[in-house]
Amino acid sequence: xxxxxxxxLLHLNTFKVEAKAxxxxxxxxxxxxxxxxxxxxxxxxxxxxxxxxxxxxxxQDYHGTLIKSQLTNLSxxxxxxxxAWLRVDxxxxxxxxxxxxxxxxxxxxxxxxxxxxxxxxxxxQNIGAYGVEIxxxxxxxxxxxxxxxxxxxxxxxxxxxxxxxxxxxxxYKGRFLIxxxxxxxxxKPEFNVSYDKISETLKTLDLRKLNARNxxxxxxxxxxxxxxxxxxxxxxxxxxxxxxxxxxxxxxxxAEFPGIKAFRIDKEHFKIPAAWLIESCGWKGKSxxxxxxxxNQPLVLVNLGNASGKEILELSKKIQQDVGKKYGxxxxxxxxxx
Numbered sequence: 382x383x384x385x386x387x388x389x390l391l392h393l394n395t396f397k398v399e400a401k402a403x404x405x406x407x408x409x410x411x412x413x414x415x416x417x418x419x420x421x422x423x424x425x426x427x428x429x430x431x432x433x434x435x436x437x438x439x440x441q442d443y444h445g446t447l448i449k450s451q452l453t454n455l456s457x458x459x460x461x462x463x464x465a466w467l468r469v470d471x472x473x474x475x476x477x478x479x480x481x482x483x484x485x486x487x488x489x490x491x492x493x494x495x496x497x498x499x500x501x502x503x504x505x506q507n508i509g510a511y512g513v514e515i516x517x518x519x520x521x522x523x524x525x526x527x528x529x530x531x532x533x534x535x536x537x538x539x540x541x542x543x544x545x546x547x548x549x550x551x552x553y554k555g556r557f558l559i560x561x562x563x564x565x566x567x568x569k570p571e572f573n574v575s576y577d578k579i580s581e582t583l584k585t586l587d588l589r590k591l592n593a594r595n596x597x598x599x600x601x602x603x604x605x606x607x608x609x610x611x612x613x614x615x616x617x618x619x620x621x622x623x624x625x626x627x628x629x630x631x632x633x634x635x636a637e638f639p640g641i642k643a644f645r646i647d648k649e650h651f652k653i654p655a656a657w658l659i660e661s662c663g664w665k666g667k668s669x670x671x672x673x674x675x676x677n678q679p680l681v682l683v684n685l686g687n688a689s690g691k692e693i694l695e696l697s698k699k700i701q702q703d704v705g706k707k708y709g710x711x712x713x714x715x716x717x718x719x
Contacts, residue, residue, distance in 0.1 A: 390447075400690060
């Protein structure tokens with residue numbers, strides 16, 4: 382375990398905003414989970430569990446304890462003719478895990494290639510892209526109760542997964558530190574190329590054979606051409622969730638705005654692309670000071686150079702106001718705002 386005081390967070394968040402934490406604790410072994418609770422009484426002090434900082438916006442210095450797991454073990458705990466079960470530590474980089482499973486000959490999460498962040502954050506957010514969500518493959522989440530000091534095992538159903546959500550983001554927000562996840566991946570492929578963009582990109586790249594690696598390569602190509610590289614331009618990927626509205630509200634909006642984009646979720650609900658809402662309000666490519674809306678993907682807010690977290694937050698609020706005024710829809714942030 383390593384403990385740092387008054388620590389800069391500039392290189393620990395992908396927005397690249399400057400802020401400091403009163404304390405940063407890095408966990409480097411299984412024993413450190415218990416040592417953490419001996420070291421700090423987390424029931425009585427503010428704390429936040431940090432992954433790769435790819436889904437957080439610091440708007441000020443953090444006056445509390447940030448906890449970050451550095452554990453990166455991966456093991457195969459079981460397998461049969463059709464599936465393999467993998468246990469993965471929370472500090473493992475998510476994209477590296479996707480590529481590693483492909484190397485091992487397993488399939489399922491290739492559509493989630495190049496999503497930033499760590500394995501520990503994946504179930505909290507129920508990460509998803511191109512028709513796939515991580516909840517489809519999670520068997521179990523193992524976590525430490527930072528309030529009670531006990532270890533718990535959450536089966537898939539216990540996690541209460543929803544759209545970009547889970548019990549760790551709602552009922553138990555901030556209470557648990559994910560210590561590992563168990564995934565069940567396929568040995569016999571069940572590819573998902575339902576999004577036209579994937580099929581088009583496979584043809585563009587002349588990737589004729591349908592396999593996990595080629596799908597992953599296509600997803601990487603799509604994301605790299607649509608999203609800014611956080612190593613070059615500070616961002617946290619999608620800043621807002623795609624709003625889900627009921628059928629009646631959708632029909633009303635459709636009558637007023639015939640060109641509105643939407644995807645049917647079920648008989649009574651539609652998902653409206655937040656990017657379309659933001660662009661239609663004229664925000665694509667615009668900026669306020671050093672905070673901007675990415676020119677290729679309006680769902681992404683960017684740090685154009687030394688922007689503060691407060692500046693980025695103010696930009697997000699102005700976007701929310703404009704979308705709300707025009708469409709009556711309140712965009713909800715996907716990132717954690719601290």
